[in-house]
Amino acid sequence: MGDLLKIKGGKPLQGQIKAGGAKNAMTKLLVASLLSDKKCTFYNVPNIGDVEITVNLCREIGSEINWDKKNHTLDIVTHELKTSYVPQRYSGSNRIPILMIGALMGRTDEDIIVPTLGGDMLGSRPVDLHIHALQKLGAKIEYRDMKKEGAYLAHAHHGLKGAVLSLNYPSVGATENTILAAVRAKGTTLIKNAAIEPEIIDLILFLQKLGANIMVDVDRTICIQHADQFHEVEHTIMTDRNEVASYAMCALSTKGRVFIEGAEHLQMIAFLNKIREIGGGFKIKQNGIEFFYDGKLKGGVHIETDVHPGFMTDWQQPFAVLLTQANGTSVIHETVYENRFGYASTLKEMGADIELFTQCLGGKSCRFASGDHHHSLVVKGPSTLHGKEITIPDLRAGFAYVMAALLAPEISTISNVEYLDRGYEDLVGKLIALGADITRVSQPKKHIDKTKNAIQNLLTIDKTLASV
Numbered sequence: 001m002g003d004l005l006k007i008k009g010g011k012p013l014q015g016q017i018k019a020g021g022a023k024n025a026m027t028k029l030l031v032a033s034l035l036s037d038k039k040c041t042f043y044n045v046p047n048i049g050d051v052e053i054t055v056n057l058c059r060e061i062g063s064e065i066n067w068d069k070k071n072h073t074l075d076i077v078t079h080e081l082k083t084s085y086v087p088q089r090y091s092g093s094n095r096i097p098i099l100m101i102g103a104l105m106g107r108t109d110e111d112i113i114v115p116t117l118g119g120d121m122l123g124s125r126p127v128d129l130h131i132h133a134l135q136k137l138g139a140k141i142e143y144r145d146m147k148k149e150g151a152y153l154a155h156a157h158h159g160l161k162g163a164v165l166s167l168n169y170p171s172v173g174a175t176e177n178t179i180l181a182a183v184r185a186k187g188t189t190l191i192k193n194a195a196i197e198p199e200i201i202d203l204i205l206f207l208q209k210l211g212a213n214i215m216v217d218v219d220r221t222i223c224i225q226h227a228d229q230f231h232e233v234e235h236t237i238m239t240d241r242n243e244v245a246s247y248a249m250c251a252l253s254t255k256g257r258v259f260i261e262g263a264e265h266l267q268m269i270a271f272l273n274k275i276r277e278i279g280g281g282f283k284i285k286q287n288g289i290e291f292f293y294d295g296k297l298k299g300g301v302h303i304e305t306d307v308h309p310g311f312m313t314d315w316q317q318p319f320a321v322l323l324t325q326a327n328g329t330s331v332i333h334e335t336v337y338e339n340r341f342g343y344a345s346t347l348k349e350m351g352a353d354i355e356l357f358t359q360c361l362g363g364k365s366c367r368f369a370s371g372d373h374h375h376s377l378v379v380k381g382p383s384t385l386h387g388k389e390i391t392i393p394d395l396r397a398g399f400a401y402v403m404a405a406l407l408a409p410e411i412s413t414i415s416n417v418e419y420l421d422r423g424y425e426d427l428v429g430k431l432i433a434l435g436a437d438i439t440r441v442s443q444p445k446k447h448i449d450k451t452k453n454a455i456q457n458l459l460t461i462d463k464t465l466a467s468v
């Protein structure tokens with residue numbers, strides 16, 4: 001059994017916190033460092049579960065890593081690859097293993113083997129776009145059913161060659177995987193309809209320091225030229241815009257005032273527009289952004305999640321909680337994932353007035369228009385939320401529950417806290433610093449069975465691979 005959070009809400013959050021480095025940048029940069037044998041030093045490294053998992057994964061591959069958690073610095077060097085098998089125990093851990101294909105392909109002629117994907121269950125989360133793009137560069141990739149679960153086998157025995165390709169959808173992961181592979185592919189690669197999220201730009205900045213030549217055009221085209229001369233890198237991780245938005249919404253919904261040091265204006269434009277639309281207060285300062293309650297919050301807004309520069313899908317869960325405190329009816333149309341409203345039923349049980357719809361409500365007709373996925377949400381506010389026992393299903397829903405619990409005057413008990421540890425550094429410490437009544441209750445951990453299962457998985461896949 002994992003740890004529990006106990007939260008007694010009803011207090012306005014007040015004070016100052018510092019936002020950490022971005023989870024979805026740092027994890028990719030660790031993988032990107034595998035492209036060369038040069039030392040890479042990172043600053044502003046968040047001390048979170050997903051970085052821990054990725055560090056362990058890189059160590060398996062052969063990286064030497066020094067992580068000074070107190071000072072948020074980390075250096076990594078991978079003189080040579082020890083293996084190109086990503087062990088099965090990393091399956092289900094996060095979305096990183098699949099990126100190993102792009103990063104390792106230019107570095108080894110051996111087969112690269114990665115387990116089936118993990119990450120939050122937000123829909124089917126296929127990897128077809130990754131596979132097709134890498135195949136365009138000359139990779140041979142196949143999916144093998146194993147005894148317990150599958151793995152991807154990839155290689156480029158004759159090397160990768162630059163190509164022109166177009167993604168059917170600007171997927172973040174597929175864009176990253178393709179960029180990584182393209183850096184060492186011979187010639188030039190053009191990725192059309194690429195994702196241009198700030199975390200991808202951070203990856204490009206890192207790769208440029210490493211030795212790559214990459215151009216981003218205004219029409220979502222990314223051009224990558226072959227590189228074979230690499231350099232040592234020092235890189236400061238961009239601020240986590242999800243963490244910033246999460247605490248901002250806590251400040252506004254609890255009628256408080258919070259200054260978030262490190263919050264970067266440029267990454268928050270779409271978010272700040274919506275905050276202003278509902279009457280929330282914010283002030284951009286020299287080294288961060290202050291968010292404050294500025295009188296009654298207004299509902300009646302329409303939010304459509306989208307790829308960058310649109311409103312992030314990772315912001316919509318806490319935004320739904322925020323809208324339970326606004327006067328009027330609002331709509332959220334989720335267009336990135338088909339199944340990202342799983343948290344709504346728990347919020348309803350806490351007192352929120354929410355309904356889900358399979359239709360595309362407002363705005364454009366999205367990829368999920370003809371399916372039966374509940375991907376539109378209507379929320380009426382204001383509502384009084386009540387405390388509850390809650391189990392977290394994924395990271396962002398988890399934060400939405402914490403936020404709802406901070407609004408409820410009764411005690412809420414929240415389990416599966418490990419999901420939050422994956423993406424939020426020192427959540428409890430930061431909330432306490434803002435005056436929240438929150439405690440983390442440690443529970444005994446059942447290590448033994450998990451370890452046994454992981455070893456069994458490894459033995460199974462190694463045996464199967466030996467026979468292919």
Ligand code: EPU
Nearest residue numbers: 024095125126127128129130171172173174314336337395
């Ligand atoms: N998709 C495909 N085929 C593919 C890849 C993606 O159909 O081959 C679909 C997905 O099923 C989804 C959509 O495309 O419907 C978007 O997926 P994308 O590949 O863009 O997302 P991702 O790389 O898996 C990253 C973040 C997510 C964030 C999304 C969108 C990481 C580790 N994860 O996921 O972050 O929501 O981009 O911005 O970078 C989180 O931090 O909590 C989180 C889920």
